Amino acid sequence: MTTELRVLDPSEWDRWYGVLELAFGGVAEAPEERQLWRDLTEFDRSLGVWDGDLCVGTAGAFSFRLTVPGGASVPAGGVTMVSVAGTHRRRGILTSMMRRQLDDLRAAGESLAVLTASEPEIYGRFGYGVGAYSAHAVIDTNRVRLTVPEGTDEVSLRLADLTESSALCEAVYARLVPARPGMLARRPEWERLPLIDPAADREGASPRQCVLAERDGEVVGFAHYAIKPDWGYAGAEGSVNVHQLMGLDPLAEAALWRYLCSVDLASTVRFRSRPVDDAWQHLVSDVRRCEPTLRDGLHVRLVEVGAALEARTYQAPVDVVFEVADAFCPWNEGRWRLTGDAKGAVCVRTSDPADLALSVRELGAAYLGGTSLVSLASAGRVRELRDGALVEASVAFGSPVAPWLPHGF
Numbered sequence: 001m002t003t004e005l006r007v008l009d010p011s012e013w014d015r016w017y018g019v020l021e022l023a024f025g026g027v028a029e030a031p032e033e034r035q036l037w038r039d040l041t042e043f044d045r046s047l048g049v050w051d052g053d054l055c056v057g058t059a060g061a062f063s064f065r066l067t068v069p070g071g072a073s074v075p076a077g078g079v080t081m082v083s084v085a086g087t088h089r090r091r092g093i094l095t096s097m098m099r100r101q102l103d104d105l106r107a108a109g110e111s112l113a114v115l116t117a118s119e120p121e122i123y124g125r126f127g128y129g130v131g132a133y134s135a136h137a138v139i140d141t142n143r144v145r146l147t148v149p150e151g152t153d154e155v156s157l158r159l160a161d162l163t164e165s166s167a168l169c170e171a172v173y174a175r176l177v178p179a180r181p182g183m184l185a186r187r188p189e190w191e192r193l194p195l196i197d198p199a200a201d202r203e204g205a206s207p208r209q210c211v212l213a214e215r216d217g218e219v220v221g222f223a224h225y226a227i228k229p230d231w232g233y234a235g236a237e238g239s240v241n242v243h244q245l246m247g248l249d250p251l252a253e254a255a256l257w258r259y260l261c262s263v264d265l266a267s268t269v270r271f272r273s274r275p276v277d278d279a280w281q282h283l284v285s286d287v288r289r290c291e292p293t294l295r296d297g298l299h300v301r302l303v304e305v306g307a308a309l310e311a312r313t314y315q316a317p318v319d320v321v322f323e324v325a326d327a328f329c330p331w332n333e334g335r336w337r338l339t340g341d342a343k344g345a346v347c348v349r350t351s352d353p354a355d356l357a358l359s360v361r362e363l364g365a366a367y368l369g370g371t372s373l374v375s376l377a378s379a380g381r382v383r384e385l386r387d388g389a390l391v392e393a394s395v396a397f398g399s400p401v402a403p404w405l406p407h408g409f
């Protein structure tokens with residue numbers, strides 16, 4: 001088999017995207033969703049693998065800005081639209097695209113790559129670690145009570161049209177981006193993403209609805225949700241499916257959670273992909289009856305170890321030498337001395353003895369402050385070579401706010 005890997009030409013997009021759709025099961029997307037992904041495609045950063053006239057592999061990258069611990073917004077390649085035709089799988093096509101993509105990211109000066117994975121097992125071999133987890137839950141609102149903080153009643157709620165309120169919601173979203181590692185600054189064209197709501201994907205639920213939280217006439221939060229009515233022998237058993245919930249302060253968030261947990265004729269509130277340190281778990285009377293589950297969220301890859309470690313800050317002073325293994329991007333291999341604190345950091349090559357040994361995958365997992373180096377060491381994935389270095393680095397890498405990305409891409 002001879003295949004050619006090349007940058008995508010805009011005229012090839014339909015065939016290219018068709019391969020991706022087929023790899024995900026062959027169910028055609030709604031026209032507005034397909035159009036959105038076409039508009040978002042960065043053609044010069046999209047790769048196709050061709051077997052003659054046949055497209056057999058796809059991979060793209062978005063030019064993102066990612067919030068890192070300390071609040072800086074750092075350029076990051078958002079790896080996306082990865083697929084290989086079923087007829088050509090397990091022959092190294094994904095590997096060839098990952099190779100080219102990481103080389104291109106490096107040439108473009110992006111020190112980080114991020115992705116959300118269809119299956120978490122795929123990307124570790126290419127140096128990605130799980131940098132942010134997310135929580136799913138199903139709250140049994142018949143049994144679970146919410147205790148909201150004093151002052152919640154000062155927040156008023158208003159139902160709004162999803163599309164017409166988009167700018168107000170995006171303004172709230174934008175203010176929250178610097179506050180949480182893992183969040184991505186949304187460029188205007190991405191603001192269409194929360195509005196995509198094809199009828200075929202609703203599974204019996206209503207179109208998306210929007211409720212705004214306001215204080216003194218200012219929008220301080222919003223929730224996007226859908227209601228799925230259901231009736232059992234004993235009465236109503238509807239559920240509220242929460243798609244987004246963002247509040248600028250604890251009272252706004254509490255008001256929104258209280259509203260969603262008290263929708264008439266519903267007995268469950270379901271949500272996917274919330275931060276692991278989310279407020280709801282402290283508002284509820286019985287977390288067990290909320291069935292929380294953890295899953296991988298944002299996968300992070302340090303494309304350039306030195307530049308990436310310098311791009312964030314550290315919540316405690318740190319001075320450690322890492323011995324980094326990186327078989328897929330060997331330019332990262334070797335010893336790096338990181339010195340830093342809450343104001344800034346320097347990370348340079350060194351010949352000094354190493355304090356900690358790990359692979360680039362563990363650095364990706366720890367990078368946003370959501371996975372501790374101590375925890376990785378407990379699984380044998382980080383080795384401490386100098387007494388005390390593990391705790392020192394682990395504390396410094398931590399983040400007071402858990403990293404989170406609210407949506408896939």
Ligand SMILES: CC(=O)SCCNC(=O)CCNC(=O)[C@H](O)C(C)(C)COP(=O)(O)OP(=O)(O)OC[C@H]1O[C@@H](n2cnc3c(N)ncnc32)[C@H](O)[C@@H]1OP(=O)(O)O
Pocket residue numbers: 023024079080081082083084085088089090091092093094095096115116117118119121122125
């Ligand atoms: C960021 C995103 O877009 S995520 C979306 C990813 N795409 C999908 O899930 C769509 C459905 N799946 C596919 O299209 C393909 O199976 C892909 C893209 C996952 C893999 O493509 P392939 O060309 O078959 O991968 P390739 O042959 O390069 O495999 C490299 C290695 O990864 C392993 N691997 C590949 N896919 C998987 C998987 N899904 N689970 C576990 N291991 C995998 C292979 O076994 C191989 O291992 P080896 O080096 O030890 O032999």
